Amino acid sequence: MSSSAIAFARQNHRRFLDELKALLRIPSISTLPEHKDDCRKAAESLAAELQRIGMEHVRLIETEGHPMVYADWLHAAGKPTTLVYGHYDVQPPDPLEEWVAPPFEPQERNGNLYARGAVDDKGQVWAQVKALESLLATGGLPINVRVLLEGEEEVGGEGIAAYVASKPPELAADFALVCDTEMFAPGLPTLCVGLRGMIYTELEVRGAKTDLHSGMYGGAVPNPFVALAQMVAKLKDEEGHILIPGFYDGILPPSEDELAAWRSLPFDEEQYRIAEVGSRTLVGERGFTVLERTWARPTLDVHGMPGGFTGAGAKTVIPARALAKVSMRLVPGMTPAGSFALYKSYVEQIAPPGVEVEVRLIHSGDPCLVPTDNRYIQAATRALHEVWGKETVFIRSGGSIPIVGDFDRHLGLSSVMMGFGLPDDNLHAPNEKFNLTNFALGIESLIRFLEEAGR
Amino acid sequence: MSSSAIAFARQNHRRFLDELKALLRIPSISTLPEHKDDCRKAAESLAAELQRIGMEHVRLIETEGHPMVYADWLHAAGKPTTLVYGHYDVQPPDPLEEWVAPPFEPQERNGNLYARGAVDDKGQVWAQVKALESLLATGGLPINVRVLLEGEEEVGGEGIAAYVASKPPELAADFALVCDTEMFAPGLPTLCVGLRGMIYTELEVRGAKTDLHSGMYGGAVPNPFVALAQMVAKLKDEEGHILIPGFYDGILPPSEDELAAWRSLPFDEEQYRIAEVGSRTLVGERGFTVLERTWARPTLDVHGMPGGFTGAGAKTVIPARALAKVSMRLVPGMTPAGSFALYKSYVEQIAPPGVEVEVRLIHSGDPCLVPTDNRYIQAATRALHEVWGKETVFIRSGGSIPIVGDFDRHLGLSSVMMGFGLPDDNLHAPNEKFNLTNFALGIESLIRFLEEAGR
Secondary structure, X not given: OOOHHHHHHHHOHHHHHHHHHHHHOOOOEOOOHHHHHHHHHHHHHHHHHHHHHOOEEEEEEOOOOOOEEEEEEXXXXXXXXXXXXXXXXXXXXXXXXXXXXXXXXXXXXXOEXXXXXXOOOHHHHHHHHHHHHHHHOOOOOOOEEEEEEEOOHHHOOHHHHHHHHOOOHHHOOOEEEEOOOEOOEOOEOEEEEEEOEEEEEEEEEEOOOOOEEXXXXXXXXXXXXXXXXXXXXOOEXXXXXXXXXXXXXXXXXXXHHHHHHHHOOOOOHHHHHHHHHOOOOOOOOOOOOHHHHHHOXXXXXXXXXEEXXXXXXXXXXEOOEEEEEEEEEEOOOOOHHHHHHHHHHHHHHHOOOOOEEEEEEEEEEOOEEOOOOOHHHHHHHHHHHXXXXXXXXXXXXXXXOHHHXXXXXXXXXXXXXXXXXXXXXXXXXXXXXXXXXXXHHHHHHHHHHHHHHHO | XXXXXXXXXXXXXXXXXXXXXXXXXXXXXXOOHHHHHHHHHHHHHHHHHHHHHOOEEEEEEOOOOOOEEEEEEOOOOOOOEEEEEEEOOEOOOOOHHHOOOOOOOOEEEOOEEEXXXXXXXXXXXXXXXXXXXXXXXXXXXXXXXXXXXXXOHHHOOHHHHHHHHOOOHHHOOOEEEEOOOEOOXXXXXXXXXXXXXXXXXXXXXXXXXXXXXXXXXXXXXXXXXXXXXXXXXXXXXXXXXXXXXXXXXXXXXXXXXXXXXXXXXXXXXXXXXXXXXXXXXXXXXXXXXXXXXXXXXXXXEEEEEEEEOOOOOOOOEEOOEEEEEEEEEEOOOOOHHHHHHHHHHHXXXXXXXXXXXXXXXXXXXXXXEOOOOOHHHHHHHHHHHHHHOOOOEEEEEOOOOHHHHHHHHHHOOOEEEEOOEXXXXXXXXXXXXXXXXXXXXXXXXXXXXXXXXXX
């Protein structure tokens, strides 16, 4: 830990934090068209910073949606090359009224930095950039580095997926370094070695040709919301079992060793229920622990049901249309295309009388598993041990980072998923935060990891 | 038909129509707080017009919500007194994009006047006011008239209900004249003698204490939208049968005579499906015709399911809360209080594991039946025959006008429900309209009815 880069990072920590706040003030919400300019602004500001710290060939790579940011530094002759990945786009902040401070006005409270994007993923991207700055300012990078940041992770990442699939020479590398995951518990260094995949769909139900008065017509005409509810009730039962025929076929369960390792993690389901979830009980498939349910089992969720009357008070309308935003998480052994086909065919079959049904695939990503025996994972465990003073745990995540699968499939890169979020960081929810200690030690971990990877 | 009042109405028809357009331009949407001032503006403009045409004691009666308008003219010594009722508030116009012309910019097209409130109920209120003007301008009213207009019909009519329940002396009358219904078919004079009641509720389901990321948590925590869907699916089956235990107990079916009369009405279910509804098939309870399903059977509808993510694209959130706007229509033999109690107790019982449920009653109204053998109903049939040249048909409506029950219960008034809407007038829906011939003949019918009632 005698690295001069680490000394640099410690001396400049307050500045790093202030710069991160500036990035967090840009509402780069990729899913909302009205924030398109903000996404570009965030990309430009990252490009400017990469240029300033001494990265080379800095440029924006345009996509159909929001631009990517590319930079490299390739002067570590004979050393391996890493592809550093992160994303600058964020989720919408609604419901706004539940934020203690406004989502795009970062606030330090209780040792955390609160803002939309604080941990997912701007804070972790900034940790990457600041690790690079600290190394560049104190002698240069110990390995060759390419940086590729995207602005569409929260909307499916189509631009980067197409770019990676085209196998551009400027992405040639030995492994990827992805900072978009979390630590299993405070102070416990963690590498994520498995991700669920997903399909995100819209299920639309149409009844009458126009909205109708529920007094005049109620009882004789189809109600799309009732139909949609009846269909959703046939997708998943009250125990969390998905009812789509064939949905579970071919799933690869975790090994006995992996399950044993999960059982030894510091995890208490009742504590999780009370502190993180706050629901009356936990739910889910019988016979599986919470970690198995969220890491190794597929699931189905409804995110919202737009349409009809949603204002205050009463409107007695039978809407002509109703929509459900339905997503499914997939695990190794499943494919987005296969799962979507089963879902679509089942949904068309269970549509109640009188309504028409349309199913749309919004985006998808493959599940993935990373082998833990390669030299970069080993280098990462050494670096983490040095910074955090503990053995690294290997976990999976229930979330989906489709690009990790794409790096593997198209570029032959396995990913080191080294993340510094915490389980209660409120990702995608009000009061998202990033622990300030994790931000500081995250930068140090990344510095040490690049040094270890260069040995 | 030699009435000088009718001649006056015909001479002034164009002016009457222009005045109605001015009233329709006021967006008096009672359910939206931001239109509170518009509601008052509509009330004031009606009061000013009643004053101008010669009605007396004109005043606004304040409520907790939007004001009522009162006026009277009591100089027909020895003649009966009618309480003329209508409402100036309208439904919200959404979805806006489906209107051919903006909802508050009235437009004449194809022999109709299009605007939100054109027929429900500003156009019909204006027909009442213009009938009174025509009679006052040509010798005075043939009977005593009290006018009571409200601005909360579309939000439950709490203000007028409380006022009527207090039995104020200024509402003393012999019968009520309610213009808020429709004709069974174009050119077919119609009196409505039965209404469904209703309860309008909000069903709220709460899961986790905050919104959660569906990747991290999906599979282990309750999803309020899935829970709500599962519950709605247990409220009503795919054949339209309501599954709340005891819900149908005590229903009074229509008499054989009434059913026979309905069977002789000019009604074709397939034509109704194609022209009015436009759905793939009609739905509803097995063993009942469409008229029975909509007039004499209770039903349950979902109007919208607010909460969660409803924007474009994808947000992978498990919302902490979800809401369903659920209403039930009631028929004679059922009471709002009884039906709500059954619903509430059932809903609490079927809540899936992990969620908390809250049920709120937003508003309610009693079902009602009007006896057809009283002199005012008889007078109405004579007047309608004269204006339209056809025998009057007696129908029910599937809609709810709670005030009709209140007039009966508190003031001992039975109601003459004489309406001039048409079945395809798009009440509560985009492109609401009022047929221009019906507006003209509606005014004439009301003039003749008041004359007949005074004989």
